Amino acid sequence: MGAPKQKWTSEEESALKAGVVKHGAGKWRTILKDPEFSAILSSRSNVDLKDKWRNMSVTANGWGSREKARLALRRSQYIYRSDEDTSASLELDSDDEEVKSLTTSNGLLQIAAPKQPVSRLENLIIEAINSLKEPSGSNKSNIAMYIEDQYNTPPNFKRILSPKLKALAASGKLIKVNRKYRIAPIAAFPQILIHVMHLYADGSWVTKKSEMGRWLMGD
Amino acid sequence: MGAPKQKWTSEEESALKAGVVKHGAGKWRTILKDPEFSAILSSRSNVDLKDKWRNMSVTANGWGSREKARLALRRSQYIYRSDEDTSASLELDSDDEEVKSLTTSNGLLQIAAPKQPVSRLENLIIEAINSLKEPSGSNKSNIAMYIEDQYNTPPNFKRILSPKLKALAASGKLIKVNRKYRIAPIAAFPQILIHVMHLYADGSWVTKKSEMGRWLMGD
DNA sequence: CAATAGGGTTAGGGTTAG
DNA sequence: TCTAACCCTAACCCTATT
Structure with missing residues (x-):
């Protein structure tokens, strides 16, 4: 009856991962509405995101071993720290004052x-x-x-x-x-x-x- | 951070039902503060009560078909009328004068x-x-x-x-x-x-x- | 501000298609 | 038989209203 089942592409997986890094796991609707990901994930619902994240989490190599996905938007626009051992990094959430x-x-x-x-x-x-x-x-x-x-x-x-x-x-x-x-x-x-x-x-x-x-x- | 999700126990459900019978649906804060229920419902908020009542209402058999819940405090401390057809019953809310x-x-x-x-x-x-x-x-x-x-x-x-x-x-x-x-x-x-x-x-x-x-x- | 109503979202158990 | 994809809904959140 329903639609034939839509397999996740590596682009979609990458977008989901980037979305989780940016907004946190559990913020599925927020990720979906983020213009940075909304185009790629347009055919997915917030529940789809949640389910996919769960599947990736359970499966041993949902993330690490897919070259296409990794290269797609690795380090897209986030600041990642330097490789120095001694570097202190401090994360402030800019959304509120805490x-x-x-x-x-x-x-x-x-x-x-x-x-x-x-x-x-x-x-x-x-x-x-x-x-x-x-x-x-x-x-x-x-x-x-x-x-x-x-x-x-x-x-x-x-x-x-x-x-x-x-x-x-x-x-x-x-x-x-x-x-x-x-x-x-x-x-x-x-x-x-x-x-x-x-x-x-x-x-x-x-x-x-x-x-x-x-x-x-x-x- | 987010608590993992607190399922309602049948005792809590019973207390909520009894609270609604006593104070009325919508009087969530009143039910919570009633010493008769406050201990059992101590981990719930008035909003939780409202949401749970809504869930029970939507589900076809939220009340009727759960033996444990039903037996728990059925007719616990309220006066229920006799089975006579002709008996007039009159409910006065004792909390206020109306x-x-x-x-x-x-x-x-x-x-x-x-x-x-x-x-x-x-x-x-x-x-x-x-x-x-x-x-x-x-x-x-x-x-x-x-x-x-x-x-x-x-x-x-x-x-x-x-x-x-x-x-x-x-x-x-x-x-x-x-x-x-x-x-x-x-x-x-x-x-x-x-x-x-x-x-x-x-x-x-x-x-x-x-x-x-x-x-x-x-x- | 405190409380409630109601819509919206998420978490987690369960089911199905392939 | 296995599992990614999908479904169901209790539990929880957000916001307007009073």
């Missing part, structure tokens, strides 16, 4: 100074989880997909990722529930409010009050 | 004496609509749910209910709009105010002024 997510590996915003610089891979993992914004956390597949899509990764990347995730969960930096990883909150200070200073390249700055939410503990 | 609903099949409060005793099923229907207090009326499902929940009904109850509703609407006793039934007001006297006398068993009585609203016409 910080939604934040990653840093040094100075300024940490409660306790880290005993050692966090590893590059750890930064990438944090970035992936924060960018994907999946409400109950991201599973290993999605984290790998994100990193593989945004950076050049070795062919056996998952072999490296898996033990790192395990170690981060063991150390308490990540919380693992049902195979999904979230950034650990500071359980000991549930009421804490933090003020975040955002420094711009031109030297100007703003401070914003942060919700107690997801942010990286120093170890 | 009558919210009123059903009667004989004497006292009727404008015109009925030509014949109203049927038992008709009484039940009126009681259901008045108790549910849904501003734009109650649909067949909700009426059936209410009656099935408060009384023993035959298995094919809806088969009996449907033609009765149709007949009542045809006769003008009920007004049907968008599949929802209201008690017919007396259109000719929209401004009428009536005083209701409530006789207690010990012979004492009170009078209260009634809103011109929903009440049963003699036919």
